[in-house]
Amino acid sequence: MSDLLRTLIHWIINLCTLLIFARVILSFVGYFVRPPHPPLLVTLDNFVIQLTEPFLAPIRRMLPNMGGLDFSPMVVLVILLIIRAAANEI
Numbered sequence: 001m002s003d004l005l006r007t008l009i010h011w012i013i014n015l016c017t018l019l020i021f022a023r024v025i026l027s028f029v030g031y032f033v034r035p036p037h038p039p040l041l042v043t044l045d046n047f048v049i050q051l052t053e054p055f056l057a058p059i060r061r062m063l064p065n066m067g068g069l070d071f072s073p074m075v076v077l078v079i080l081l082i083i084r085a086a087a088n089e090i
Helices: 002-032 039-062 072-088
Strands: none
Touching: 002 039, 002 072, 039 072
8 A cells, every 4th residue: 555655646746747847848938939829838838837836826925036036846846855755755
């Protein structure tokens, strides 16, 4: 049972990590693609934002304003690494 729980935690952490990296990359792609943005890009961006905002928004509210830079993805990734390390100890 312990292996199943650990595997499930790792899958969830990997999915969250992938979504956070996708959000960061898509935020940069928006700057380099000339408007109007392709509908697929807008749809994908909105989908990733909806999935990641529930766990990025609380961290963003706790962090001080850094002049337009959003460090919440880095903080969440560190938290996920800590959770992964704790799951390995189960």
